Amino acid sequence: MRLVLQSTLLPILAMALLLGACKQATQKANQSTVKTTAPASSEPWWKEAVVYQIYPRSFKDSNGDGVGDLQGIISKLDYVKSLGIDMVWLNPIYASPNKDNGYDISDYQNIMKEFGTMQDFDALLKGFHDREIKVFMDLVVNHCSSEHAWFKSARSSRNSPYYKYFHWWPAEKGKPPYRWSIFDEKGDAWEYNKATNSYYLHYFADAQPDLNWENPQLRQEIYKMMRFWLDKGIDGFRLDAIAFCSKDTTWQPLPAEYNGQWGMYYASGPHLHDYMQEMNREVLSKYNVATVAEAMGDVERVMKFVAPERKELNMAYYFEAIDFGYLPNEYKMPDPKGYDFVAWKKIYAKWTEAFAQKGWGTIYLANHDQPRMLTRWGNDTPEFRDASSKLLSTFILSMRGTAFYYYGDEIGMSNIKFDKVEDYNDIELLTNYAQVKAKGGDLKRFLEGMKISSRDNGRTPMQWDDSDNGGFGAGKPWLKVNPNYTSVNVAAQEKDPNSVLNYFRKMVQLRKKERALIYGDFKLVDAENPSIFAYTRSLEGRTILVLLNFKAVEAKVNTEGLDLSKAKVLLGNYPNSKATNQLKPYEALVLSL
Ligand code: TEU
Ligand code: CA
Numbered sequence: 001m002r003l004v005l006q007s008t009l010l011p012i013l014a015m016a017l018l019l020g021a022c023k024q025a026t027q028k029a030n031q032s033t034v035k036t037t038a039p040a041s042s043e044p045w046w047k048e049a050v051v052y053q054i055y056p057r058s059f060k061d062s063n064g065d066g067v068g069d070l071q072g073i074i075s076k077l078d079y080v081k082s083l084g085i086d087m088v089w090l091n092p093i094y095a096s097p098n099k100d101n102g103y104d105i106s107d108y109q110n111i112m113k114e115f116g117t118m119q120d121f122d123a124l125l126k127g128f129h130d131r132e133i134k135v136f137m138d139l140v141v142n143h144c145s146s147e148h149a150w151f152k153s154a155r156s157s158r159n160s161p162y163y164k165y166f167h168w169w170p171a172e173k174g175k176p177p178y179r180w181s182i183f184d185e186k187g188d189a190w191e192y193n194k195a196t197n198s199y200y201l202h203y204f205a206d207a208q209p210d211l212n213w214e215n216p217q218l219r220q221e222i223y224k225m226m227r228f229w230l231d232k233g234i235d236g237f238r239l240d241a242i243a244f245c246s247k248d249t250t251w252q253p254l255p256a257e258y259n260g261q262w263g264m265y266y267a268s269g270p271h272l273h274d275y276m277q278e279m280n281r282e283v284l285s286k287y288n289v290a291t292v293a294e295a296m297g298d299v300e301r302v303m304k305f306v307a308p309e310r311k312e313l314n315m316a317y318y319f320e321a322i323d324f325g326y327l328p329n330e331y332k333m334p335d336p337k338g339y340d341f342v343a344w345k346k347i348y349a350k351w352t353e354a355f356a357q358k359g360w361g362t363i364y365l366a367n368h369d370q371p372r373m374l375t376r377w378g379n380d381t382p383e384f385r386d387a388s389s390k391l392l393s394t395f396i397l398s399m400r401g402t403a404f405y406y407y408g409d410e411i412g413m414s415n416i417k418f419d420k421v422e423d424y425n426d427i428e429l430l431t432n433y434a435q436v437k438a439k440g441g442d443l444k445r446f447l448e449g450m451k452i453s454s455r456d457n458g459r460t461p462m463q464w465d466d467s468d469n470g471g472f473g474a475g476k477p478w479l480k481v482n483p484n485y486t487s488v489n490v491a492a493q494e495k496d497p498n499s500v501l502n503y504f505r506k507m508v509q510l511r512k513k514e515r516a517l518i519y520g521d522f523k524l525v526d527a528e529n530p531s532i533f534a535y536t537r538s539l540e541g542r543t544i545l546v547l548l549n550f551k552a553v554e555a556k557v558n559t560e561g562l563d564l565s566k567a568k569v570l571l572g573n574y575p576n577s578k579a580t581n582q583l584k585p586y587e588a589l590v591l592s593l
Contacts, residue, residue: 046236046290046314047360048518049086049134050397050508051404055368056093056115057101058461059407061473068461070116070124072473077127079490083410084508087134089238091368093121094140097147099207100183100427101368101459102138103240104145108225125233134235136292141222142241143208151209155193155200165218166209167201167247177251180262183208183427185434203244203266205427213245213275223283230283236290239313243267243296243305246275267296273304276312290314292362292402299354306359315360315402321347322370331432331446332453341550345524345533352400352522361401365392365409371457372415373406379552379586380414385488387586389500390507390573391548394588397507398537398546400522405504408462411493412500415457416482421447425479426456465491503573510571510590516542525562531555532583536562536593543593544570549583557581567591 060072070093073080080088092102095110102112111121128135144151154162169176169190176199179189183205190199191206201210212218226237246269258265284291293305295316305313324347325339326332355361365373374380378388389412396403418424421433421443429450436446451457456479463485464471470485482488493499511517520537531551537544545562549555559581567579570590579591 043519044290044314045134046087046402048512049402050084050511051087051089051136051402052080052083052085053089053091053367053404053406054080055091055407055459057091057478058459058472060462060464061475061477064474065114066473066475066477067114068472069114070111070120074120074124074127077131080128081131081133082505084505084512085133085405087136087235088128089136089404090138092138092140092240097145097207099145099205101425103140104143104147104205104208105140106145106147107149108144109228122232129233136236136238136290137229137234138240139226139237139242140240141211142244143202143204143210146207146209154196156195158196158198163196164215165212165221167212167249168196169199169201169251171197171199177253179203181205183431185431185438187435201247204241205431210247211245212247213269214247214249214271219275219278223279226279226283230287230289234289236292236314238292238294240294242276242293243272243301244269246270246272263296264298264301267301273310273312276305277310280311280313284313285311292316299351303354303359306355306361308359315362317362317364317404318351320351322365326453331436331449333446333449334452341530341533342528345527348399349522349524349527349535355401356522362404363396363399363401364404364406365396366406366458367404368406368458369455370406371453371455372413373409374412375415375417375457376452377550384552384586385412385414386500387573387584387588390503391550391586391588393500393504393507394546394571394573394590395533395548397511398517398544398590399535400518400520400537403511406458408458408460410501410504411463411488411490413460413463413482413488414484415451416460416480417451417457418454418480419447423480424450424454424456426454426459429454429456463489465489498575503571506571514542514544514570514592515539516544520544526558529555529557532557534559545589545591545593547581547583547587547589547591549585549587552585554585555583557583562593564591564593567593 054073056073057068059068060076061068062071062075093112093115094105095107096102096105096112111118125135150162150165153160154166176190181187181189181203189202191202192199202208203210244266248270254265291313292315293313295302295305296319302316302318305316321344324344325335327335351361365377373392374389378392396405424430436443460479461470461472461477461481466486466489469477470481470489472481493501516537516539520539523536525534525536531549532555533548533550534557535546547557564579569577569579570592573588574584577589
């Protein structure tokens with residue numbers, strides 16, 4: 001909603017008062033008529049939320065079996081609260097044989113044995129709610145596990161009532177038309193099943209058969225399951241790979257316009273948005289909850305999920321910025337020449353501007369599908385670990401869009417960089433490794449690249465203290481703990497007021513205090529600057545200037561047109577930060593103008 005300031009001055013003043021940020025804001029508001037996307041008092045909570053993502057397998061192991069669990073999270077509720085965050089997103093905790101760590105669900109209404117019981121879940125939800133923290137669950141419904149009762153029945157006979165819950169190609173019609181698979185060694189998304197003499201479809205691993213959304217009965221089952229969790233009082237869903245759920249069942253060859261871009265094609269199913277609207281009508285609209293779509297594709301595609309008048313979902317991730325800087329067609333192999341920083345900034349500007357017109361976006365630099373943000377976007381050398389971790393937190397919490405923050409980043413955890421393939425667990429890496437090997441490719445080069453980009457880098461156990469296994473748990477952890485836990489850990493950083501952890505907390509508080517950081521207009525400053533990411537966030541006459549030097553050398557930013565002479569430092573990541581346009585390596589400055 002775009003509003004002119006004068007017409008909304010009263011409610012805005014009331015709100016500013018409430019937030020204790022009134023004085024400066026109102027003084028400036030009187031002088032200015034800047035057009036902003038002003039927050040009506042009716043703005044939904046999820047726009048202002050800071051989300052903390054917990055990968056339950058790696059957060060805290062309560063019983064010494066080497067796997068994080070729900071009781072482990074319960075034991076850390078006060079820590080999570082102390083971060084100042086508003087919402088937690090839990091990666092899948094449902095029953096699963098864990099071929100893809102919970103993204104292969106065998107029972108949607110039960111808890112994974114290793115994680116605990118439904119009683120543990122209820123206690124966890126209550127624990128968060130008692131602390132005024134909302135809880136998002138992962139909703140993985142593009143596919144389930146081949147161990148799910150539906151699939152076990154379906155694969156036994158074409159007469160099974162569940163056969164039509166999946167997509168099949170009858171073998172009497174010959175070989176199925178090629179479909180690309182993400183976690184399949186052969187790269188083939190059709191798997192032959194003897195008992196039915198047919199092939200089933202799996203966009204991901206063969207242990208992850210795709211659910212047949214074109215079947216209304218299947219959709220009703222999903223909605224029923226969603227209601228089960230919503231009735232328990234959860235606050236929303238992150239919809240996994242949801243863009244893939246509708247299939248073109250004419251099974252034509254890849255249309256020429258997609259030219260090798262299977263993901264884009266999969267994200268363009270003919271009824272995708274009919275289903276999202278149906279889900280909204282039948283389920284989501286009946287609850288006060290929020291949703292975030294893992295929405296692949298370009299602005300136009302992603303926008304369809306979140307444009308409010310379409311009544312689908314609330315927020316969306318996009319991948320263009322996070323997937324930037326890899327060599328094309330090469331398993332997330334980082335470009336040795338580095339990435340084009342100016343182009344990267346412009347991707348953020350493009351998406352931020354799009355969401356300013358309509359809908360609402362998200363900002364993140366890491367999650368369980370990504371390496372550690374410090375290694376990928378900062379600098380994990382001892383010299384710059386601290387400064388660049390703080391810089392990245394500043395970025396996430398000063399951009400426009402709901403902030404998603406990944407566990408461990410608040411203490412500056414970095415990539416573990418395994419040397420040996422045996423150390424890895426992730427199905428994506430193991431599949432890709434097997435493919436490179438089968439093609440006689442350069443495995444050494446592949447493993448070197450994966451030290452930067454592999455998902456397991458972001459899944460190592462949380463580093464709580466300098467005791468064995470970093471305080472994660474007594475047993476041998478399912479994935480190795482980063483050996484730097486002896487110095488990089490929560491306990492050490494709690495004691496240090498200038499730690500990465502305490503900086504993160506300050507930045508969270510700053511975002512809460514400064515509504516401009518949430519709702520303010522975003523404007524790139526000195527867009528072509530090759531080192532510094534600079535932008536203003538303006539709301540109701542208040543302007544905040546964010547200066548972030550992403551490079552290991554000093555750099556200067558052109559702030560022409562902005563008056564820094566009376567600027568006030570709201571937060572900086574060096575001691576005694578000053579309002580200046582000359583920045584130290586990885587320096588971050590948040591200034592009010
Ligand atoms: O990811 C969706 C997805 O398309 C992945 O291929 C993603 O692009 C990849 O992980 C990047 O390396 C979701 C989940 O977030 C992921 O953990 C699952 O493995 C995947 O779905 C299958 O459920
Ligand atoms: Ca455990």
